[in-house]
Each structure stands twice: as C-alpha cells, then as structure tokens.
Amino acid sequence: MRVTGNVRGKPVHIxxxxxxxxNFLDLETTKRLGCKLEDTEPFPVxxxxxNKMYSSFACKSFGWKMQGISFTTDMMILPLGGCDMVLGVQWLVTLGDINWNFHQLKIEFDVGGVIQRRDEHHTTTNHGLFLCLDGDSIPSQQPAAILDLLVEFSYLxxxxxxxxxxxxQDHDITLKPSSPLSM
Incomplete structure (x- = not known):
C-alpha cells in the first residue's frame, strides 16, 4: 500500500x-534529505x-510523519527507484493489531498503546491515538514485471x-542540402 508522508516538511512516498x-530508505532520498548514514556489514536483500542487492549503509532512528503523527525506526539504505521508503514487517510488528482493508486501501492501528492522564480531580485512562491511513488513490499502472525491472535497474x-x-566520433546528423536548417 502506498501512502504519502513527510520528513521535515518534504514529501516522501512510502x-x-x-x-x-x-525497512528501506532510497539512496537518493537520503541524499536529498541530508540523512546521516552509518556503515554496516553488507546485508543481502x-x-x-x-536477484540480490546489498545494503552497506543504515540510517538509525530515521523520523518521518504520516497524517501529522511522528514515527521513528531504523532504515537500511538501497536504491529503490519506485518510492522513497519501504516500511516492512520490521516496522509493522511495532504497531500491534492492524485492521487492513485492501478494497478501500485503508490501514488502521492504535498508536501509543494505553495512556494515563491525570488532572487535579481524577485519573483517566485513554487508549492511544487510533490512526487510519488511506492509501494513495492512484496505484501504479505498470505491470509487476516492469516495476521489478525499474527497481532492479534504477541506477540507469x-x-x-x-x-x-x-x-x-560524436553523434552527427547530416541534413539534406535542401532542408531549411542546412543553410
């Protein structure tokens, strides 16, 4: 599912x-955002x-926002091409129970667990913020095989x-002598 988030006010496609x-962050996106990268042992992906690609860098405690809510997680760095970041099972397991509706392109989960608030009169217990993310309404029109190629050869x-x-021999286009551009 694709969603749009932001990092320091800049949009990111997730x-x-x-x-x-x-979790993966696109190499070009890390440069655009000025992320601090750490060398890691090459990790096969x-x-x-x-095919296999290798990630040799990580961005620890990478922060972004979705619908105004802040999130932080460690990201491995790869040239992704088709999006700015991929949130995988490494992030999803931190959410607890998820209600995912693929027909409506909607994901719902509880952020923050149980929160206790205390005011001068009594203590109240509230559940954490319930967040609903709507997927981008225009899914890719490319077949999966084409998307795979675009990701694999993104450097091209x-x-x-x-x-x-x-x-x-630099490229040369010889014009006909009678063409208007040859004069």
Missing amino acids: LIYTGSTH AVANG FEEPKTLPPRRD
Missing part, C-alpha cells in the same frame, strides 16, 4: 509492504525478481549529473 522483512534512470564523455 510503500507499506508486508513482503519486506526490513532479495528483490522481487529473485537516475538524472545525469555530468555531460557524457568525449568520443572519437
């Missing part, structure tokens, strides 16, 4: 995915098409940061 054992789709290197 995939909540039960098929992922861990099996992607949807069966990164915006170039430099000009291509000089070649012995």
Whole structure:
C-alpha cells in the first residue's frame, strides 16, 4: 500500500509492504534529505525478481510523519527507484493489531498503546491515538514485471549529473542540402 508522508516538511512516498522483512530508505532520498548514514556489514536483500542487492549503509532512528503523527525506526539504505521508503514487517510488528482493508486501501492501528492522564480531580485512562491511513488513490499502472525491472535497474534512470564523455566520433546528423536548417 502506498501512502504519502513527510520528513521535515518534504514529501516522501512510502510503500507499506508486508513482503519486506526490513525497512528501506532510497539512496537518493537520503541524499536529498541530508540523512546521516552509518556503515554496516553488507546485508543481502532479495528483490522481487529473485536477484540480490546489498545494503552497506543504515540510517538509525530515521523520523518521518504520516497524517501529522511522528514515527521513528531504523532504515537500511538501497536504491529503490519506485518510492522513497519501504516500511516492512520490521516496522509493522511495532504497531500491534492492524485492521487492513485492501478494497478501500485503508490501514488502521492504535498508536501509543494505553495512556494515563491525570488532572487535579481524577485519573483517566485513554487508549492511544487510533490512526487510519488511506492509501494513495492512484496505484501504479505498470505491470509487476516492469516495476521489478525499474527497481532492479534504477541506477540507469537516475538524472545525469555530468555531460557524457568525449568520443572519437560524436553523434552527427547530416541534413539534406535542401532542408531549411542546412543553410
């Protein structure tokens, strides 16, 4: 399920995915947000098409907001391509019971457990905040096989940061002598 959150006021596109054992933050997103990265032992990650990628960095205690509620968790760093972050089972287990409606693209869970408040007259017990996240209304129109390829080869789709290197023969388009641009 895709939702939109924010980090320090900047939007982030989040995939909540039960098929992922861990949480992941996109490498380019970490650069854009100025996240502090820590070196880690290379960790193999099996992607949807069966190939392996390796995460060698982590962002500890990464914080973000969804619907104004703050969350914090450790994130492994990978070039994701299709979203800014993936929240997997590592995060989902911290939520306790979850009510997930895939037809309505809605997930509901209790945030904060039981809270006791005390005022001058009496003590009251309230349940934690009940949060309902609505999924982004426009799911990807790409077939799963295409999405897998886009994730696997995301480095090919990164915006170039430099000009291509000089070649012995640069590209050349020869125009017909009578064309208006050849004059």
